[in-house]
Amino acid sequence: VSIAVFASGSGSNFETLVQKAREDEVYHVELLVCDQPEASVVDKAKRLGIEVFAFRAKDYPNKATFEAAILQKLHAKSIKWCVLAGYMRLVGPTLLKAYEGKILNIHPSLLPAFPGKDAIGQALEANVRVTGVTVHFVDEGMDTGPIVEQAPVKVEGDRANLQRAIQQVEHELYPAVVKQCIKGEKATWQRKSVHY
Ligand code: GRF
Secondary structure, three states, rough: OEEEEOOOOOOOHHHHHHHHHOOOOOEEEEEEOOOOOOOOHHHHHHHHHOEEEEEOOHOOOHHHHHHHHHHHHHOOOOOOOOEEEEOOOOOOHHHHHHHOOEEEEEEOOOOOOOOOOOOOHHHHHHHOEEEEEEEEEEEOOOOOEEEEEEEEOOOOOOOHHHHHHHHHHHHHHHHHHHHHHHHHHOOOOOOOEEOO
């Protein structure tokens, strides 16, 4: 099964998704979609021999047109699932309609707590003892789609510690959940809810 990973930043989740894919044959990362051509995830993809579709949103009149360009790439590569890993944009109707129930995202909090930017900073600010990681289906909202899986992380030490702990959990959880979803062993999307 061919998947595309969408990312905007450093791409540590992208890298583990690629590495874990090579351990078995459940999915192949065929494409990186990146809206920041200078981001280090692009270098990682090149090093790993993965094709990149990099674009700048400002080179297009609006979201519908750059998503149409993405869609063309996805179809050309027979992509079945889109896996968001630090893609810092809301997905619009063009992609949502074409890939309904086939777009996953990972977020560094136990949603619905701390959606949006800097979830780790929000958790520290709120003084919670436990935060975590959520994998969810993507809908039109910001981190609002049906939840597929979650894992807790204890808040200990400083920000760097928490960031490291969350990253470690993400790298275990995301490839495993992506595989389960693709194999149909996990929740399936049905409109506004998830069926187990
Ligand atoms: C991760 O924390 C993920 O949960 C969030 O963005 C971050 C991406 O990190 N959506 P990386 O680029 O994979 O290192």
